[in-house]
Amino acid sequence: MTVHQQLDSGELSELERRYRLERERRVRPDGAAQYRTADAEFGYYAADPYTTGPDEREPRRDTVDVAVIGGGFGGILAGAHLRSRGVESIRIVEKGGDFGGTWYWNRYPGIHCDIESHVYLPMLDETGYVPEWKYAPGDEIRRHAVRIARHADLYADALFSTAVTALTWDEASETWIVATDRGDAFRATYVITATGTLTDPKLPGIPGIEAFKGHTFHTSRWDYGYTGGTPEGGMTGLAGKRVGIVGTGATAVQAVPMLAEDAAHLYVFQRTPSTVDVRANRRTTAQDVGADREGWARRRRENYLRIVSGEHTEQDLVADRWTESAGLLEKLLPSFRRHGDREAFEAGYETADAAKMNELRARVDRIVTDPETAHKLKPWYRYACKRPTFSDLYYPAFNRDDVTLVDTADTHGIERVTEDGVVVGGIRYALDCLIFATGFDVGASGIHSGRLPVRGRGGVGLLDRWARRGPRTLHGFTSNGFPNLIQLGSLQNASSVNFTHILDEQARHAAALVAAAEAADALVEPSTETEDAWLATLTEGAPDHEWFHAECTPGYYNREGRGRPNGPTAYPHGAVAFHELLARWREESLGEVLRGRADSARGTGDRPSGGRSTPGGCR
Structure with a gap:
């Protein structure tokens, strides 16, 4: 089913009923309080694993x-x-x-950006760089951040x-x-x-989380010292290990296929399934994106922004699942789309939304061979309710005998953590490693x-x-x-x-x-x-x-x-x-x-080496 096909009122009413039922299965009375920040007793989850420690230096007083x-x-x-x-x-x-910011911290296996690299990476025109992939891996993005920092000294x-x-x-x-x-x-x-x-990073407030004696970390602080390998895979340290990952959002959608390749057995603990649309990543050339023309990146970026913002364009330069479904983002990103008769607008929106979600649920059935697992992986909510994700590898991972999906909706998440595993629905899952893909505050x-x-x-x-x-x-x-x-x-x-x-x-x-x-x-x-x-x-x-x-x-x-x-x-x-x-x-x-300014107000202290700014800049 495509977003252009129509659904009758009975189908829409049934979807609305199902959405409400699935929502109620997952709402918790503690709301956002169910999470803990990675500080105080859990500070080790936020520690920086990518540096040997801060260099010694004198405090700055300039x-x-x-x-x-x-x-x-x-x-x-x-x-x-x-x-x-x-x-x-x-x-x-x-x-x-x-x-690098989030791209400094996030180096988990399989990490890529969901936005096309030729519009996501800034200052491509200024630095003369053309991304290697339509959807760049995290390391390419991090290296570009460094490139800009060096370019600007x-x-x-x-x-x-x-x-x-x-x-x-x-x-x-x-x-x-x-x-x-x-x-x-x-x-x-x-x-x-x-x-x-x-x-x-945030952690779920699961009872007993501090009792786990196996290895544990947050995906934004990936411990390659334990897993081995790189963001491209090869995690030999997981050979023979029972690994659990908590969360099925954008991070897990990318990490799960890589973990499935290297762990002895992977348990995926899911509260709410994500929408997972087609990725279709590929290598690109300068000719593919018109990078031989001056200002190519700015034009492409502006074109993309106009489309996802509901503005008119003559051509879709990026042409991916984001731009195809741009009209469904209006509930998340307000735009000028809201015009004319409101009732007609909402009716059209609901029909298009339902058609898109039916398309995504049908994709699960086409790929996942076990009916029970496929049933659990289907997203029952409107498109803009959760962050869309994209992968051609996530659903196939659940066809493996060594990957188990554990749905936690009816227990409102994992019930408790023990010294050697987690408990869901009264069943204990023994683990050697527990990974939290639970996102950020x-x-x-x-x-x-x-x-x-x-x-x-x-x-x-x-x-x-x-x-x-x-x-x-x-x-x-x-x-x-x-x-x-x-x-x-x-x-x-x-x-x-x-x-x-x-x-x-x-x-x-x-x-x-x-x-x-x-x-x-x-x-x-x-x-x-x-x-x-x-x-x-x-x-x-x-x-x-x-x-x-x-x-x-x-x-x-x-x-x-x-x-x-x-x-x-x-x-x-x-x-x-x-x-x-x-x-x-x-x-x-x-x-x-x-x-x-006050006449007497001027900065005090010594300025760093480099002197004063040039005319037109700061003093």
């Missing part, structure tokens, strides 16, 4: 022009765009041992294996004091935060979770300021009371399935704010009235998707079945429109966030 918190693509792109504007004194602080003053512990505005010097877990307390005229949403960056306290004017905390009326920003970047603090992320701006494109536009905007402030000898800080106007813009025309997510199977998209957060969280008309809005604002209204 002053830089711009401190960038986070060395993933957001931080790297911020540094690159700042550098292009002549800023010399840039310090990126990263808790990992190198640049960001290594010279970077601080790795270092976590920022506090940001404090000093009114006298009009600088931020940046404190870290390495004893640093340096100053920065501007701070750009790019702490990401896929860095803090999505959306909870250090600042928004409170783990990185930020204190602005008068010592007021950012979260304290937001406690009564909710987050308050202009375009998601800046907030009143917190001068020269620029936040990258998905709060109160726009998002897309290709988040590196979003980050590149955000980094470009952040660099423009810094450049404008320097040219005007001013601080970047919106007024409360400007914040009010932006919040009103977010509210006006915002779609009512609360009902949709309330009916979804529990997951991180809907706060484990509790529904989407209340209040304005995203620009309601999509990423393309948002980027156009930002460009107009920079041309016409950027001056409204610039405030004069």
